[in-house]
Amino acid sequence: FFFFFFSHTPSEAERKARESIFGGACHTRGNGMDDISKAVEGLGLFEEGGEEAAAAAVSVVNMDDLLRLESLTEEQRDTVSKDIDVRVKEGFGEYVQEFALGEDKLTEAQVAVCAANLAKCADMANADVSLIRSNKDTTEYLVRRRYVEDDFIELRIAVVGNVDAGKSTLLGVLTHGELDNGRGRCRQLIFRHKHEIESGRTSSVAMDILGFDSKGKITNRPAHDMSLNWVQICSESSKVLTFIDLAGHEKYLKTTVFGFTGHAPHFAMLMIGANMGVVGMTKEHLRLALALNVPVFIVVTKVDMCPDSVLEETMTLLIKILKSPGCRKVPMLVTTNDDAVVCASNFVSERVCPIFQVSNVTGQNLPLLKTFLNLLNPRQEVDLEKPAEFQIDDTYNVPGVGTVVSGTMLCGRIKVNDALLIGPDAHGEFFPTQAKGIHRRRMPTDEVKGGQTASLALKKVKRSAIRKGMVLVAPAANPRAVWQFEAEIRVLHHPTTIGVKYQAMLHCGAVRQTASIIQMEREHIRTGDKTKAIFRFIKTPEYLHVGDHVVFREGQTKAVGMLTRLIFDGEAGEALPAGKIRGGKPADASVAAAQGAGGATAGAASAAAAAA
Numbered sequence: 001f002f003f004f005f006f007s008h009t010p011s012e013a014e015r016k017a018r019e020s021i022f023g024g025a026c027h028t029r030g031n032g033m034d035d036i037s038k039a040v041e042g043l044g045l046f047e048e049g050g051e052e053a054a055a056a057a058v059s060v061v062n063m064d065d066l067l068r069l070e071s072l073t074e075e076q077r078d079t080v081s082k083d084i085d086v087r088v089k090e091g092f093g094e095y096v097q098e099f100a101l102g103e104d105k106l107t108e109a110q111v112a113v114c115a116a117n118l119a120k121c122a123d124m125a126n127a128d129v130s131l132i133r134s135n136k137d138t139t140e141y142l143v144r145r146r147y148v149e150d151d152f153i154e155l156r157i158a159v160v161g162n163v164d165a166g167k168s169t170l171l172g173v174l175t176h177g178e179l180d181n182g183r184g185r186c187r188q189l190i191f192r193h194k195h196e197i198e199s200g201r202t203s204s205v206a207m208d209i210l211g212f213d214s215k216g217k218i219t220n221r222p223a224h225d226m227s228l229n230w231v232q233i234c235s236e237s238s239k240v241l242t243f244i245d246l247a248g249h250e251k252y253l254k255t256t257v258f259g260f261t262g263h264a265p266h267f268a269m270l271m272i273g274a275n276m277g278v279v280g281m282t283k284e285h286l287r288l289a290l291a292l293n294v295p296v297f298i299v300v301t302k303v304d305m306c307p308d309s310v311l312e313e314t315m316t317l318l319i320k321i322l323k324s325p326g327c328r329k330v331p332m333l334v335t336t337n338d339d340a341v342v343c344a345s346n347f348v349s350e351r352v353c354p355i356f357q358v359s360n361v362t363g364q365n366l367p368l369l370k371t372f373l374n375l376l377n378p379r380q381e382v383d384l385e386k387p388a389e390f391q392i393d394d395t396y397n398v399p400g401v402g403t404v405v406s407g408t409m410l411c412g413r414i415k416v417n418d419a420l421l422i423g424p425d426a427h428g429e430f431f432p433t434q435a436k437g438i439h440r441r442r443m444p445t446d447e448v449k450g451g452q453t454a455s456l457a458l459k460k461v462k463r464s465a466i467r468k469g470m471v472l473v474a475p476a477a478n479p480r481a482v483w484q485f486e487a488e489i490r491v492l493h494h495p496t497t498i499g500v501k502y503q504a505m506l507h508c509g510a511v512r513q514t515a516s517i518i519q520m521e522r523e524h525i526r527t528g529d530k531t532k533a534i535f536r537f538i539k540t541p542e543y544l545h546v547g548d549h550v551v552f553r554e555g556q557t558k559a560v561g562m563l564t565r566l567i568f569d570g571e572a573g574e575a576l577p578a579g580k581i582r583g584g585k586p587a588d589a590s591v592a593a594a595q596g597a598g599g600a601t602a603g604a605a606s607a608a609a610a611a612a
Contacts, residue, residue: 067114068106072121080117081124084143088127092377093153093238094144096345097129101137111139118143128214132375133341140341142375144238146214153239154452155378158260158294161271162280163248166301166360168202170271171243173360174370175208176222180360189226190245203252205259206245209441211237216374230442240441241373242453243269250281254505254512257551260288262393262468262510263453264408266378267347268296274306274357277314278321284558287492290327291560292549295347297354299369304359311357322353329353340368344375382450387477388412388420390448390456392470393510397463401437405466406455407510412474413449414438414456420472422461424481428541428569430473434459469511471543481541482566484518487550489561490530497524504554506535508563514538515552532564 063083066076087095097118099111106114119129122143132142145153159167172186173179180186190206211219211233219236222228234240246259248271260268268289272282289296298318303311315333322329333355334340343354354372358365389410396404414420414435423430437457438445448454456472473479491498498517506515519534544563552559 067117067121068110069117070113072117077121077124080121084118084122084127085125088125088143088145092379094142094377096132096375097141097143099139099141101139115139115141130215132216132371133338135338142216144214144216147236147238152234152237153378155239155241155267155376156244156263156265156453157241157373157376158244158246158263158265158268158289159271160246160256160260160268160285160289161248162273162276162282162285163250164276165248165271165273165282167248167271168206168245169360170299170301170358171208171245173366174373175210175220175228175243176226177218177220178222178226179363182361186360202245202247203249203255204247205255205263208243208245209233210241210243210373212239212241212374214238218370234441234443239374241376242441248281253281253284253553256281256285257288257507257553258393258510258512260292260294261507261549261551262391262512264391264410264509265294266380267376268294270296270298272298272300272314272318274300274302274311274314277310278317283321286321286327287558288551288560291492291551296329297343297347297372298356300355300357301360303357303364304362315355318355327353331355333357334365334368334372337368337371340371341375344372344377347376348379378451380451383411384413384450386411386450387474388414388418388472389474389477390414390420390454390472391510392466392472393468395463395466395468396455398457401457403458403461403463403466404455405458405472407453407472409448409450409452409454411450413447414472414474415447419475421475421477421479422458422466422470422472423479424470424541424543425465426540428481428483430479430481432475433461433472435472469509469513469542473543479543480568481543482568483541484534484536484567485544485563486532486534486565486567487561487563488530488532489550489552489559491525491527492558492560494525494527494557494559497526498557498559499524503538504552504557504559506537507551507553508542508544508548511542511544513540513542534567 063080066072066080069076072080099106099114101108101111115129115131118141122129126148127143127145130142130144131139133140159171161167168187168190169180169184172189176186176189178186184200187200190208191202193204196203208228209220209230213219213236219233220228221232244259244263244265246256247253248256268285270282270286270289272278286296300311300314300318306314319331321327322331328351330351331353332339332343334343340354343352346352347354356365356369356372358369389412390407391410392405392407394406396406398404416435416438418435420433420435421430422433425431435456436459438448439455440448440452445454448456471479500517500520503514503516506513515535515537517533518536521531521533522529525531544566546563546566548563550561550563552561
């Protein structure tokens with residue numbers, strides 16, 4: 001056994017107790033706490049002042065030490081199961097237990113004892129244990145919580161890449177468990193529209209799911225017509241991965257950007273065709289993921305039909321791009337199961353960039369990709385105590401139900417029949433509604449928590465009154481909409497220069513609206529420049545937060561940044577230190593207010609904009 005020492009300087013009595021216990025327990029197996037008790041009693045520490053030292057000596061036992069005992073008492077099993085439950089909650093539903101092998105560590109027989117104890121105690125904590133890797137240095141087990149009704153680990157992965165890179169085909173292979181025939185059979189299972197099936201190109205945001213149970217096995221079982229039953233998958237899965245299949249063609253960039261910002265993906269899977277290389281929109285999608293701080297892993301497809309020389313050239317260019325100052329990634333080619341486990345464990349650092357070389361026809365390296373996906377963990381803290389906020393990214397009118405909205409829960413929690421506010425409307429106001437039903441992945445549920453996606457049926461709200469970018473919030477949030485805000489932006493690309501009055505489409509979360517620059521620190525900015533600017537929405541006010549990521553695009557122009565200040569109506573705000581407002585000639589009351597008081601009332605601002 002191995003016992004850890006305290007970090008503080010021990011007293012003489014404590015030091016003797018530890019040395020005796022450590023020395024005696026290291027040579028005995030099977031007696032556990034009895035050995036410790038005998039060792040402590042033999043020291044005579046229960047005399048005056050000795051109780052504290054004895055308690056301190058015994059307290060060095062932790063969960064890892066108890067697992068090494070060949071037989072555990074009922075009390076010890078209960079202690080370990082509680083520790084497992086805490087670790088599972090801290091790991092968002094799962095964690096990896098590692099046992100190190102070596103001369104000064106554990107033998108294979110001791111690892112077998114530890115694994116058996118871990119499985120028994122995990123069962124008491126309603127979790128399962130599965131072996132994920134074993135070599136001469138270490139053995140690792142995945143401990144994952146079993147399925148609890150209406151509550152599973154949710155992970156969102158945006159699938160991006162150039163047109164014809166094999167995005168939809170790979171998703172069809174992963175989710176339906178069948179290899180492709182080389183002529184696009186699997187991608188037909190993903191497409192949503194007739195023109196997509198005819199052209200073979202994705203033009204909308206399609207979604208599909210992949211479920212893993214508590215032991216890491218895939219739960220997707222397609223029916224005879226190759227359709228997937230989402231309710232069956234979610235009811236049998238402890239973890240559900242949602243793939244957001246985005247368009248690769250340049251003319252659908254607006255849809256792709258909205259999928260990145262509006263659906264709040266945890267990770268991005270960048271697809272590259274081995275025979276085509278890093279071309280077209282590949283760099284644009286990679287740049288977008290880096291700007292939004294979305295961790296990226298890369299899948300190189302079609303390796304079965306690509307000559308070795310072309311594949312080597314593609315990999316050389318890809319690694320060069322990932323190591324460039326703009327990316328600063330550490331590329332890692334995954335060729336073994338150990339590589340997949342190590343990459344998944346270190347992926348949250350955002351520096352490691354795993355690269356998989358797969359074939360959808362032969363199935364080469366697909367098991368490694370599935371292992372990696374099974375071990376991915378969101379690791380994102382969500383405050384469930386804050387007032388509820390639900391971001392709307394789509395609306396529906398369901399016969400017999402009424403208005404239904406879908407989106408992502410950003411924080412807090414919403415239960416059925418909760419009173420909510422929805423907005424902002426064209427005047428920046430929020431109006432009351434009620435959630436009369438909640439579905440997660442087509443499964444009815446009573447509650448949705450922060451970080452989860454869901455669909456909500458609303459009372460007394462017409463679909464025509466709702467648009468993408470609105471939010472559902474708890475009345476306690478006291479929401480306020482803004483016409484103007486300040487953001488720090490960096491221009492990624494622009495053919496000429498950008499100045500005051502420039503207008504472009506702005507993406508911020510699910511918000512997608514044209515905005516105009518009314519003030520900048522610098523008179524003009526070009527490609528690569530960074531500056532602070534005040535923006536004003538053209539059509540309606542929006543509900544935003546300081547710290548939100550902003551994407552600014554128009555044709556070939558692309559800029560990214562972060563929102564630094566909200567300018568509320570009638571609130572005094574500091575003007576930027578330099579630059580001009582509308583060429584230095586305030587044209588209306590709203591612009592003059594933005595320069596002086598930091599904003600105007602919503603009614604006056606909209607009237608002035610209409611007059612202008």
